[in-house]
Amino acid sequence: MSAASKLHLTMLRQMLLIRRFEEKAAEAYALGKIGGFCHLYIGQEAVAVGSLSALREDDYAICSYREHGQALVRGIPANAVMAELFGKATGCSKGKGGSMHLFDAKRRFMGGHGIVGGHIPLAAGIAFANKYQGGDQVCICYFGEAAVNIGAFHETLNMASVWKLPVIFLCENNRYGMGTAFERVAAVTDVVEHARSYDMAAEAVDGMNVLTVYDATRRAVERARKGGDPTLLEVRTYRFMGHSMSDPLHGVYRTKDEVEEQKKKDPITQLAEKLKEDKVIDQAALDAMDAEIHTEVEQAVKFADESPDPDLAELYNDVLAD
């Protein structure tokens, strides 16, 4: 099998893992095992998988609160991610963060952050530190299109461009900020156009095609690693679920027909079909892969369920460092 085919198979497996993981998370949420806000990634899998596949292990990633997918692709075990959603001591943030604040510093996964757009400057700061320390690592920053209306986005793009910081601003344009369609609240609806104001390289990318996302991210990584130049990627995607678990699938802000139409572009189906055409995989192998992932996710739920709650003494730990 060619190296490209191996990579494509890995991508397929990662997208399926996210899909099945999120389906299980939705079930666990309905059962009351997961509390608070929980934002699922179903429909957007190609974005995390395609982009993170273009990064090195020592590169950095930082996300908004819709970050289960990126956490899994970055290599945080499904057990530790699910346990964090369950608020357990074995979670990747020791049960203190929850769904919106997954962290794994060892894997340079610098968190899920809960204030829309608030983490965009952090990404530039991480890139600033990389450059300061003489490394060639890049930092990729994920945020939704609604964050583009926030001041932090504009302040950061300006400074990243002036200082040539090795950062990739990846806007996951899923068209709705909660229940508000982007065109109702944004004067400029092509996010990619904002890069012009900051003299920054930019690309609009089909976010339902994992290979397109991968290729665009590779170009951005190369730009950042070589000259430290930042890039704005507008990756056009769609979430098949509601904004969060407390939000209906289509509700009053979009139609069922629209969601169904988008589901025809399912990124997992697209890649699976391609791999079948390329004779890299057949239906039996695909079914076997799916079954294996089912088991892995079932195991993660069991692990999370059986894990202990944090000790009450943990309440006062980690407020301040020594």
Added chain:
Amino acid sequence: MPTLTYRDALNQALREEMQRDASVFLMGEEVGVYQGAYKVSRGLLEEFGAQRVVDTPIAELGFAGIGVGAAMAGLRPVIEFMTWNFALLALDQIVNAAAKMLYMSGGQLRMPIVFRGPNGAALQLSSQHSQAWESWLAHIPGLKVVAPATPADAKGLLKSAIRDNNPVIVLEGEMLYNLKGEVPEGEHIVPIGKADVKREGTDVTLICHSKTVSVALKAADQLAEQNVSAEVVDLRSLRPLDETAIVESVVKTNRAVVVEEGWPHAGIGAQVVDIIQREAFDHLDAPVQRVTQADVPMPYNKHLERAAKASPEKVAAAARRVLYLE
């Protein structure tokens, strides 16, 4: 011991810490080419270069957040705000990012960052430029807050702040930058969380910090003329607060006045009074009095401004009230 201004003491602390540790850098508006809006960073660009003394656009939220990100990746940023009034634009980064990073990451990401700049009123700068934010900042778990009153404390506390592995807020004073005092050379560290008795006394405790220390010391002079011996306790750190020092002094004098630049409602003084009523209730001979800024936005007119601010006369009068002398 050399005599330095408060400004130069801060400059010395920055220079020494930047010499000691290559991961320390200074970022803010006008810190480099202009040499600092208040000249605290004078000479640092020439000594350390543009990579470590970074001039920013006017974008407080953005560069505060860039500092937070740099701290996540192993640097020790010192973020200068031209004044804390402008830092309100960056509160999301200070409160939602810096203060919580260690906790919500389950202890994985330390946050060794300093946010510093002048706080409180200067002269005739009117409402938006004359505000004291310490009670807002000291409210937040995950932050440390210091407010030095003297050049020596300014140097020692800034050095402690830069070496600390947590976000530390350093509140300076525009009216303090020219204040002169003796400052130890080289390694002079003032620990965060320790108050300092700036004047010993037996009849009443004046509890203060930052600019109000000089106000309280002048009030103590006035009181001495009336045969009242006032003790002046400089809190120096507002989070953590040195409860022991507060209680020890009140147990000795049995009476207290708390002075601050901020507004009265939910101010630092309210927290100090809470400590006193809980830990020294049986030692009190009078209700504790507070002297604060008037509960109004700061006016421009200098007579109105003077009337709004804490003054030695107001503090001395409050002390006489707790002594039942008026």
